[in-house]
Amino acid sequence: MRLFRIRGGVHPEARKHLAAGQPIEDLPLPALLHVPLQQHIGTPAAPLVHRGQRVAKGDLLGHAQGAISAPVHAPTSGRIMGVGSYPAHHASGLSVRTITLQPDGQDRWRDDLAGTGDPFALEPEEITARVSAAGIVGMGGATFPAAVKLNLRQRYRLHTLVINGAECEPYLTCDDRLMREHTDQVIDGIRIMAHALGLGLAQILIAIEKNKPEALAAMSQAAASQTGIRVIGLPVRYPMGSEKHLVQALLGREIPARGLTADLGVVVHNPATAFAVHQALRLGRPLVSRVVTVSGGAIRTPRNLRVPLGTPVQHLIDHCGGFREEPTRLVSGGPMMGQPLPSTRVPIVKGCNGILALTAAETRSRPAMPCIRCASCVSACPCGLLPLEMAARTRAGDLEGAVALGLMDCVACGSCSYVCPAHIPLVQYFNFAKGEMAARGRAKQKQAETRRLAEQRTARIEAIQQAKREAMAARKREASANHKPQTPVTSTASLAEA
Numbered sequence: 133m134r135l136f137r138i139r140g141g142v143h144p145e146a147r148k149h150l151a152a153g154q155p156i157e158d159l160p161l162p163a164l165l166h167v168p169l170q171q172h173i174g175t176p177a178a179p180l181v182h183r184g185q186r187v188a189k190g191d192l193l194g195h196a197q198g199a200i201s202a203p204v205h206a207p208t209s210g211r212i213m214g215v216g217s218y219p220a221h222h223a224s225g226l227s228v229r230t231i232t233l234q235p236d237g238q239d240r241w242r243d244d245l246a247g248t249g250d251p252f253a254l255e256p257e258e259i260t261a262r263v264s265a266a267g268i269v270g271m272g273g274a275t276f277p278a279a280v281k282l283n284l285r286q287r288y289r290l291h292t293l294v295i296n297g298a299e300c301e302p303y304l305t306c307d308d309r310l311m312r313e314h315t316d317q318v319i320d321g322i323r324i325m326a327h328a329l330g331l332g333l334a335q336i337l338i339a340i341e342k343n344k345p346e347a348l349a350a351m352s353q354a355a356a357s358q359t360g361i362r363v364i365g366l367p368v369r370y371p372m373g374s375e376k377h378l379v380q381a382l383l384g385r386e387i388p389a390r391g392l393t394a395d396l397g398v399v400v401h402n403p404a405t406a407f408a409v410h411q412a413l414r415l416g417r418p419l420v421s422r423v424v425t426v427s428g429g430a431i432r433t434p435r436n437l438r439v440p441l442g443t444p445v446q447h448l449i450d451h452c453g454g455f456r457e458e459p460t461r462l463v464s465g466g467p468m469m470g471q472p473l474p475s476t477r478v479p480i481v482k483g484c485n486g487i488l489a490l491t492a493a494e495t496r497s498r499p500a501m502p503c504i505r506c507a508s509c510v511s512a513c514p515c516g517l518l519p520l521e522m523a524a525r526t527r528a529g530d531l532e533g534a535v536a537l538g539l540m541d542c543v544a545c546g547s548c549s550y551v552c553p554a555h556i557p558l559v560q561y562f563n564f565a566k567g568e569m570a571a572r573g574r575a576k577q578k579q580a581e582t583r584r585l586a587e588q589r590t591a592r593i594e595a596i597q598q599a600k601r602e603a604m605a606a607r608k609r610e611a612s613a614n615h616k617p618q619t620p621v622t623s624t625a626s627l628a629e630a
Contacts, residue, residue: 133337133364136384138377140514141369142547144302144468146343147494151427151434152305156313158438159451165207165233165442166218166479167193172269173276174200179231185212188242190418193231196264202277202482203267205418206233207440209240221464221481225474233442245416251324256285259328259413266412267419267482272296272307272373272402273465275483278409281401282328284394291397293326294382295406297340297347298366298373301466304486306423307403309436311340311347314407315354321406323358324413329399334360337382343368370468371545375400377514389541404485424480426452430459430489439480445487446476459489460497467494468546501554509548509558515541519548519558526565531572534565542566 170176177194181187187206194204211234218230251259264279284290299307311318326336338355340348342365355361366372366381376387379398387393393400404422411417420441427434432453439448445462449455463470464484473487480487509519517538525534539562548558 133362133382135364135366135381138369138372138380138514139516140512140547141371141377142512142550143368144370144550146368147302147427148305148308148343150303150431151425151436152308152344154305154309154435156306156309156423156436156438159440159443159448161208161235161237161239161440162443162447163234164213164444165210165235165440166444167204167207167231167233167442168218168220168479168481169194169204169229169231170220171204171275171441171481171483172202173274174198174202176229177201177204179215179229181212181215181231183212183214186210187212187233188240190242190245190420192418193233196267196277200277200280202269203265203418204231204441205267205420207420207442208233208235209238210235219475219478221473221478221484223471223474225478230479241417247412247414247416249414251413252327254413256282256328256330259324262412263328263409266408266417268405268408268412269419269482270402271404271408271422271482271485273469273483273485275481278401278405281399282325284399285328285330288394289397290329290331290394290399291335292383292399293322293329293331293336294375294379294393294398294400295322295336295338295403296373296375296378296400297338297344297351297403298378299344300341300368300370300373301468301470301486302370303427303488304425304466305427306425306436306485308344308347310407310423311344311403312350315350317410318403318406319351319354319358319361320414321408321410322361322401324409325401325406332360333358336361338363339366339378339382340364341366341368341372371514371543371547374514374543374545376543389538419482422480422482422484424448424484425486426488427486428459428463428488429491429494430455430457432456441482442479444476445473445478445480448480448487449476449489455489457491460492460495461488461490463488463490468550469544496555498555500556503554503556506553508551508553512547512551514545514547515543517542519562522565523556523558523561526561531565531569534562535569539565539569 175198178197179194188209191206196203213232213234215231217227220228260279260282268278269275352363355363379393380386385396408419424439426448435452462473464473522534522537542562546559
């Protein structure tokens with residue numbers, strides 16, 4: 133299949149050899165699990181359990197709220213210790229509402245879980261409903277509810293399903309190992325998703341970077357028995373795993389600014405999401421665990437672990453032998469787009485594909501110097517933006533100017549920061565600016581909502597006063613109508629009688 137060239141990109145040292153040879157291993161249960169109610173984009177789930185309640189593995193702990201939301205389930209059997217605040221899996225370290233579960237060691241699934249032997253006999257709406265009930269979200273890190281994506285057929289004319297097996301971030305190997313060790317299950321999940329989207333097998337593309345030859349071979353062999361599914365080897369180039377650039381490389385079409393892949397008729401899913409869909413439809417199991425790569429120069433024994441959601445990061449590190457040396461940076465996800473973690477207390481969530489403990493030599497942390505306007509960042513930007521100009525506008529507080537230069541089209545891949553000889557943290561500038569713009573948007577929306585409510589209140593008070601005035605006028609008219617003046621005594625007879 134012909135591939136199309138994308139602009140920009142970089143070639144960071146892969147360092148995948150640290151964990152690529154490690155098979156997926158089940159992580160023993162920790163003493164406590166902390167399951168956040170917010171593990172997805174959208175509205176947090178609402179808790180359904182209370183302190184002291186006994187639950188089985190797969191029991192519903194929190195139900196979805198609103199159109200963009202996902203439920204959460206018990207990662208194992210045990211007793212609910214409480215529903216309260218706990219540090220989030222986020223760079224801010226702020227607390228979020230979390231359910232704490234004490235495992236009973238039995239790891240007992242609930243008895244009534246049941247899958248279907250033939251998911252292709254189900255209507256697409258039924259598949260989407262089961263995926264939604266299983267709490268499956270995009271497991272490449274975006275955490276968008278998968279059922280919402282499967283429902284895109286109702287709004288867009290879709291023609292292609294792309295499975296993003298690029299895994300272009302250095303160090304990460306969890307998708308690689310999943311495609312190698314659970315090939316048939318991943319392929320089955322892909323076919324189920326294609327059925328839900330109303331697509332045929334000839335419209336499925338599985339894209340994998342060529343630095344994963346075992347995964348390429350395994351998926352190609354498994355797909356060979358499914359006429360029409362194409363497995364494509366991609367050139368090794370970061371950020372090939374960005375879905376916008378992946379679609380451009382495969383189909384030669386560029387996604388419009390601020391647009392979606394669905395605008396071009398394409399839906400992109402991750403192999404881990406496909407595996408979760410297989411588990412939900414075939415076995416009836418909700419999403420309660422995921423594969424996580426634990427790696428980096430500071431980790432004593434890098435591994436790929438199947439981790440119950442809610443497991444503290446420290447438990448993963450301990451299972452990998454602890455630190456070889458004190459890490460300079462602890463990162464969730466890859467080193468290019470990942471987020472620094474505030475502590476090892478935070479729990480593993482649905483979107484976490486890697487925990488990296490990086491040494492000083494790996495972080496290349498150096499003080500920033502003034503921009504020399506070499507334009508290396510411009511050449512590296514895969515979105516065709518002007519990072520040096522956007523950063524200058526951001527530093528000057530001219531965020532609207534940065535937006536005019538394409539700030540909101542930045543995919544935060546970090547290629548500009550990677551090549552900058554002055555070590556300017558460009559992508560951090562852009563993340564800050566996006567956050568500030570989002571905050572301004574929320575404030576503006578809040579002001580508009582406050583204004584709308586105030587206008588409604590004024591109108592309501594005016595209506596009440598008008599009603600009072602009309603009622604008073606009506607009473608006056610009624611009183612006037614009922615008033616009968618007394619007739620004066622004027623006749624002679626009457627006067628004589630008087």
